[in-house]
Amino acid sequence: MQSGQPSRTALAAATHRAVHQVLERGHIFADPLAERILGADAEAAVEKARSDASKRRLRLFIAVRTRFAEDALATVVGHGVRQLVVLGAGLDTFAYRTTFGENLRVFEVDHPATQAWKCQRLAEAAIPQPDTLTFVPIDFERETLAEALAANDFDAARQTFFTWLGVVPYLTEQAVFSTLGFIASLRGGSHVVFDYSNPLEMEAVRDEQAAERAALAERVNSLGESFRSYFNTHELHIKLTDLGFREIEDLGPASIRARYFANRGSSSGDKGGHVVRATTV
Numbered sequence: 274m275q276s277g278q279p280s281r282t283a284l285a286a287a288t289h290r291a292v293h294q295v296l297e298r299g300h301i302f303a304d305p306l307a308e309r310i311l312g313a314d315a316e317a318a319v320e321k322a323r324s325d326a327s328k329r330r331l332r333l334f335i336a337v338r339t340r341f342a343e344d345a346l347a348t349v350v351g352h353g354v355r356q357l358v359v360l361g362a363g364l365d366t367f368a369y370r371t372t373f374g375e376n377l378r379v380f381e382v383d384h385p386a387t388q389a390w391k392c393q394r395l396a397e398a399a400i401p402q403p404d405t406l407t408f409v410p411i412d413f414e415r416e417t418l419a420e421a422l423a424a425n426d427f428d429a430a431r432q433t434f435f436t437w438l439g440v441v442p443y444l445t446e447q448a449v450f451s452t453l454g455f456i457a458s459l460r461g462g463s464h465v466v467f468d469y470s471n472p473l474e475m476e477a478v479r480d481e482q483a484a485e486r487a488a489l490a491e492r493v494n495s496l497g498e499s500f501r502s503y504f505n506t507h508e509l510h511i512k513l514t515d516l517g518f519r520e521i522e523d524l525g526p527a528s529i530r531a532r533y534f535a536n537r538g539s540s541s542g543d544k545g546g547h548v549v550r551a552t553t554v
């Protein structure tokens with residue numbers, strides 16, 4: 274991230290969700306606030322995406338990871354979980370459209386510059402901030418999540434659901450595992466959903482997909498937010514287990530295709546990101 278600046282990739286992810294509402298009619302992930310939070314930028318982004326299919330695969334992956342996370346969240350809320358922590362929230366709109374109301378306390382954890390910019394966007398779009406929401410400022414590379422949450426009335430004894438979407442690839446391994454270690458250590462029990470990519474050499478990617486990944490890495494680099502972490506799936510699962518996660522559900526490209534694109538004549542491609550859910554309870 275560029276010092277003192279809001280995350281540019283947060284804007285990019287939010288733009289993909291907004292475009293998905295129009296070009297794919299939100300069929301993977303429906304978000305009634307996705308366009309509104311972008312304001313005047315939404316229409317231009319849709320027009321640009323309409324004439325350029327090169328980012329479709331990434332857009333669908335972003336829709337899938339959010340849908341997967343919110344479906345998993347709904348399940349655990351049904352079982353009594355009352356705390357959600359949205360790590361690296363960016364322009365995520367869940368807190369502003371949730372139907373769980375008082376039943377779910379939401380903590381949005383993000384870089385302070387991104388949070389200030391989000392608050393401005395919310396105000397411009399006249400999207401009210403619910404009383405159930407708390408903003409928690411953090412720099413994952415410099416502060417611990419434990420300290421940041423403790424300073425904001427987070428109850429470590431209550432079972433908690435964490436989403437961490439589109440953030441892990443931008444952090445060092447050390448920051449990733451220290452955060453996952455904290456999540457796994459919570460005495461009330463925890464669930465986490467995050468996404469990651471395999472190192473390129475692990476994947477038998479077609480030239481076209483390798484070129485797409487290289488272009489994405491270059492794009493985020495030019496936005497001052499380089500990719501820093503890739504994980505081998507098997508090794509990641511071992512580490513998650515060592516940290517104390519008991520159940521691990523990891524959707525790679527083939528499972529994503531089977532679950533979300535079967536019978537739709539649409540594809541997320543053969544290779545790409547993974548989205549994983551891990552739980553300690």
Ligand SMILES: C[S@@+](CC[C@H](N)C(=O)[O-])C[C@H]1O[C@@H](n2cnc3c(N)ncnc32)[C@H](O)[C@@H]1O
Nearest residue numbers: 280282283286361362363384387412413438439
């Ligand atoms: C690609 S955006 C994803 C935003 C959101 N989760 C989504 O899916 O739309 C990456 C997010 O990670 C946050 N982030 C990146 N590095 C960070 C750091 N070192 N500390 C705190 N937040 C960070 C950015 O502020 C941004 O909100």
